[in-house]
Amino acid sequence: MQAATPHRLFPVPEWREKDPMTQPQDIIVIGAALNGLAAALALGGRHAKRPLDVTVVDLRDPRGFATNNSDGRASAITAAARRMFEALGVWQQVAHEAEAMADIIVTDSATPGAARPVLLQFGPEDMRGGPSSHMIENRHLHGAMLAEAQRSPHIRFQVGQPVERYHFGPGLAAVTLADGTVLRAPLIVAADGRNSPAREAAGIRLVGWPYDQMGLVATVEHERPHHGRAEEHFTPSGPFAILPLPGNRSSLVWSERKETAERMLALPPDAFEEELRLRFGTHLGEVKLISGRHGYPLSLFVAETFSGPRLALVGDAAHVLHPLAGLGFNLGLRDVAALADCIHDASALGLDIGSGSVLDRYTQWRRFDTVATAAAMDGMNRLFANTNPVLTLLRRAGLMAVNRLGGLKSVFVTEAAGISGNLPRLLRGERV
Ligand SMILES: Cc1cc2nc3c(=O)[nH]c(=O)nc-3n(C[C@H](O)[C@H](O)[C@H](O)COP(=O)(O)OP(=O)(O)OC[C@H]3O[C@@H](n4cnc5c(N)ncnc54)[C@H](O)[C@@H]3O)c2cc1C
Secondary structure (H helix, E strand, C coil), X not given: CCCCCCCCXXXXXXXCCCCXXXXXXXXXXXXXXXXXXXXXXXXXXXXXXXXXXXXXXXCCCCHHHHHHCCCCCEEEEEHHHHHXXXXXXXXXXXXXXXXXXXXXXXXXXXXXXXXXXXXXXXXXXXXXXXXXXXXXXHHHHHHHHHHHHHXXXXXXXXXXXXXXXXXXXXXXXXXXXXXXXXXXXXXXXXXXXXXCHHHHHCCCCEEEEEEEEEEEEEEEEEXXXXXXXXXXXXXXXXXEEEEEECCCEEEEEEEEEHHXXXXXXXXXXXXXXXXXXXXXXXXXXXXXXXXXCEEEEXXXXXXXXXXXXXXXXXXXXXEECCHHHCCHHHHHHHHHHHHHHHHHHHHHCCCCCCCHHHHHHHHHHHHHHHHHHHHHXXXXXXXXXXXXXXHHHHHHHHHHHHHHCHHHHHHHHHHHHCCCCCCCHHHHCCCC
């Protein structure tokens, strides 16, 4: 690996309110959850060819994420995202915690439990290039990224207090933390989640709507092995996904109408487990809840632009989608990888990494892809929730037709693996 020598490739303008307590850096990343850490590693990690100086700020201490499993979610990581984690030195640390999806089945039924005819199936013969995705609990990925960031000499952390004020140039951007500390840099990368205070402060608006649905998340243990099979059961109240984890365990993402979901969350554990068993079915034998239950409000939102003066939005700060295809974090990783290309390219040429032309390239690269994916997820959610009998018939006939067309299925698998289109270097597994 190339020696990580400090460097600054462009002149840093003087900040008017000079504060001797703070040093300038290349980039401030707001948010130390999944997308913030990925951005920090892509821009300033040990495996970057020319790491930039990155300071990561978060109102929470990110070490809590890895130890108390407050997130509760697991993510389906596409083949492209896996390559990116390899290039960042993360996958090697967590591969043993991941389960390859060997087989995916899709059903469409109003009946909970066992009576669900399979309408569409993606098996090993459709995934000749290897599994399209791996399932892994977020806490493992987060823990490995955090450890890698802590080992990276160009990444610093300033956590435990919120950013309270934002300044987006000209010249330098700055954030003021709750204790009055001012951090300045040519660029702010906001990975501060769906309510992104940085996006708000920059006046970037959102397009989209909330769903009358919640995503209930839990982990279960079952008697019989899943053999790497992922199951997506579409029901009128939303998809119920059973996603394979290592061992006889599965992660559940159960989308339900808000009112029902809130009622489920308020049930005593035994009663909740009973409801869950009804939907899970009996095909994997006895099922036991082995985690807490988490409820996430579901929505579709895309920011009108992914950048502003000296500001780039990544992850949920830029877009929130329905989790039915498990793509939200993967889209965030696409943002990070594209941003890393734009910034490292500009940095190598000695250009200002926070300039409008660099950030415009980033927005143009990412926004169209995101809007297209978000619209597809929204369409699928609506189509499968519709109980009109004619539409139901057409939908099922359509799924069965796709199931018979091997070529079309391979196209879907390639798309799901995230390995098609104009891929940034990290998603091709190359270092930046
Ligand atoms: C039910 C469900 C299942 C999902 N399953 C999948 C899946 O299988 N695959 C997939 O790819 N995606 C999935 N997703 C999407 C994925 O989980 C999210 O896209 C991802 O977790 C978002 O991460 P983030 O880092 O962008 O934001 P967040 O996790 O929201 O992190 C934001 C961070 O910013 C910090 N912050 C906020 N404000 C401030 C401030 N003022 N100052 C300092 N710090 C601040 C917060 O403390 C937090 O740490 C799923 C989503 C849901 C709801």
